[in-house]
Amino acid sequence: MNTPETANANHHYAFKKGYRMAMDGKPLSYMPSSIKRDSEMRKYFQQGWGQLHEEVAASNEMEAKPPWRNRFAWFLMMMLAGIGTASLMISNINDNKTEQQHRIDQSLFQTDKTPSQESKPVSLKASTSPKEALPKLPETPSDKIVFIDESLSLIDPEMPVEDVKPSKPLKLDKESIPPENQLLSTKEESTQSKPETDSLTLLSEQQRTDLAASQQEKQAAKTAQQQPLAKILDSGIVIKAAQFTSEIKNHQPTTTMSNVVPKYIRKLYFFTQIANAKDLTIYHRWIYQNRVMATVPLKITSPLYRTWSSKRLTSAWKGQWHVEVLNQQKNVIARYSFCYIE
16 A cells, blocks of 8 residues: 555545455445545545555456466477477478388389280280180170070061151140159159259359349339438537448448449448437438338437448349438438449
């Protein structure tokens, strides 16, 4: 405890009282009434209470940091382990190379001593019996038919053979087709209609989602009635800054987008700086072609407050967009526009 440099005993008492209360874990609201009445004693009380908290924070910070000796020993062990693994890998590679070279040398030594099978002389003398020379093939059903006695045939060899023309294919109704064949016919019909659906499988996931979103937008456009944009009303709320951006870091927009947003932007942010709206709730309303796509409530907690909202975009939503700033009664006090293009 570092007591303040003062000769007043009351001030020392207030300082030590605040230090002890902080040591007991009590908040500043437990300050005695005798100290509250005097501004100087209250000041020394707060100094003692804050000094203990500073000492506790410093001790926690020192305990969280490991000593430099342990860190140096850990670094040295890591470095030695890395050197050991590297040397082991190099020795394994060298052993594999020597083993491969030894195998190559052995194979070359054996080929020099023993003649290869391809260098054997080939006899040009033909065999006397052709049946022995040709390998015997396995009998097939067609081979067996050849050796059937001609006397058992029902076809008269003297009868002239007439050319038979192929008849036209018969078209049968579904009622005349047996049930097991009807299943086959339905499968053939499904395979004929399959190329139309297979063309959709060639699309990527993003293109399929965009296509589904565009179809939903077309259906919604047919059913929903578009409403005109509301009028902008005067308000005491002041918008100091407003801009579109692709990213926000440290409560600030990283880029500035113009009124034209390119197609590669899939998430757009609308940043605003609001004044004279403390403890109020404002709204960002995203409108596409006079249809409300999202309404985001934003709580303002200071006289000059920075806040933002975002909206995910798809290529199906190309065209004119509006972002309106609404007051707590959801009246339009400002409107900003951009065009999303391909």
